[in-house]
Amino acid sequence: MNGIHEKYINECFRLAKLGAGAVSPNPLVGAVIVKNGKIISSGYHERYGSLHAEANAIKNANENLEEAILYCNLEPCSHTDKQTPPCAPLIIKSGIKKVIISNLDPNPKVSGNGIRMLREAGIEVITGTVEKEGAELNKFFFKYITQKIPYVTIKIAQTIDGKIALNNSETSITGAESKRFVHSLRAKYDAVLIGANTVKIDDPKLNVREVEGRNPIRIILSKHLSFPADSYIIKTSKDQKTWIYTTDETHINSRFLDNSNEFDSGYNSLNKTIFYPKNLTIIKGKTDIPSILNNLAKEKITSILVEGGSNVFSQFIDSEMYDELILLIAPKILGDGLSSFISNKIQRLKLISSDWLGEDIKLVYRKF
């Protein structure tokens, strides 16, 4: 019997993943309704603000749901302080007799409430089915809800000798498959984060081009707003949300706060007049990693992908403010060049997976 439950919960996972990149800060949830040993309806949470998975599955059903079983990878919600009606009352009303779920709601304040409501209505509830995979699927959401900071993944594309670039020049380290993989990550993470040096040296796009998917928010850490004003990121911030964390209040006022036109003219150190898109967001305040992560969580960012460079990698690693480290190692020795990061601490990690991406290898580590 457990094999059957697992099969349907895995189908919930598959459906849930279809919402990746669209539902944040909500979790990824899929639901299937089974009657007489057959799936008669299914649904998933498609995007933030739209119906929950359970509500979609119930809505999509063309049959009477009495005697039916609902599978859902996350505990149905019972609280009403949100955009859509709670799912537990909907399930009760539908006539469903049994509910199988993978994970409880990770929010300790509401965890178990949805299940209690169902049980009090006489519905049989089984929890913990394929629980570990369920938590893995929603690692962003679980971290965000329980620790109130985003899930942080550091992605480093480096050579065998741990170099991310030749000194002060843009260098393509990894191959096409690795690039596609990075773009698929970007489509899933709420935001990508880089430092000012990377803007200066690489002038990256940080969008999603190589795969289907939506662009992430771009975050730049720049104490002194020290990158060129005509950087690609700045020029395209009208079309892709871009947030800059800075301590440089003088420059903020002269550069970014006059939003009266579509483009704002502003300061530049070479005395040229440059224009900034009006909807670039400047966040002033502390630029230490914990402060930034706290602020990002307040902005409902559940996950960030840290993409460089060396200084930023070092800060995140040395402060141990990360969950996952993805190394993409190209089969090259670079020799002279910029080391990927410098840490001053001994840290124990755990190798989670290893996969070939063309000629590169991808190693995924988590904190131990």
Add this chain to the structure above:
Amino acid sequence: MNGIHEKYINECFRLAKLGAGAVSPNPLVGAVIVKNGKIISSGYHERYGSLHAEANAIKNANENLEEAILYCNLEPCSHTDKQTPPCAPLIIKSGIKKVIISNLDPNPKVSGNGIRMLREAGIEVITGTVEKEGAELNKFFFKYITQKIPYVTIKIAQTIDGKIALNNSETSITGAESKRFVHSLRAKYDAVLIGANTVKIDDPKLNVREVEGRNPIRIILSKHLSFPADSYIIKTSKDQKTWIYTTDETHINSRFLDNSNEFDSGYNSLNKTIFYPKNLTIIKGKTDIPSILNNLAKEKITSILVEGGSNVFSQFIDSEMYDELILLIAPKILGDGLSSFISNKIQRLKLISSDWLGEDIKLVYRKF
């Protein structure tokens, strides 16, 4: 039909490997004799100086070999300037009607001679079966014969951040499975090589303990014989061949050349009298990598495993005098510590394999 040939050649490979560590500077060779679709005899080259694989297979046969097929992973020898009689005449005499081999003899001077002799005697010969795997099996021998220097593998046990040790202290980087793997390598390579610093800091044993197998020759590069005279390696050189390459002629004479007793008293910089085993071999001359490799080949060393430390790794990598680079990466960040190597050159490599060794990952690279 080709599938059948491959099956028997693979059996030759399996047999050939049983001689690993024992036949050098000869190649690894296995042979099977098939009659009426059944293996009726087999053999392999068991150790240097003993019978060749083909001779063993013929000797082991209890049946008339007329109409039989001989499978053998390397071209049978035809030359007589060696310890055992040549195989081609033996095969001709046995009555075998057909010979299937994987690789020709890589020595351009004799390559094809064995086959010609067989064909001239009316035996059908098919060559090139599973040829690539055959060359891989005998990568040491092929390199040694064709380039007249040993096959060089650099083995680096490092952390994620490319550190091989804390500064100037012995550090255990990788886990038990990686250690066993390194011992299995030592049992297959003719020699292991390290620098004087590694002797000083780690005082390693460089023997085979974790697996069954014979000890390799230990080679120390030490321009100035600057390691402690009571190092484990020196103390045990009576029992495990140990060669020191040095340019320091003054010290050689005072320390090592009086071999009149089992132990020799000798110089030490702290004015203590220390004793050296008489059969430690000191090789004086140039200590640059090409000179040492040339000299090792003259001493019939077909393969060396370079085990450290940072200076030695850097010399081999920077001079591109290596064939294979094995990285054993422990799931740790070490922070301050000694980098595994420093190279000043851009080099392209090829990832050959990746395997988990407990919590570590093993990445095998070859020169591109």
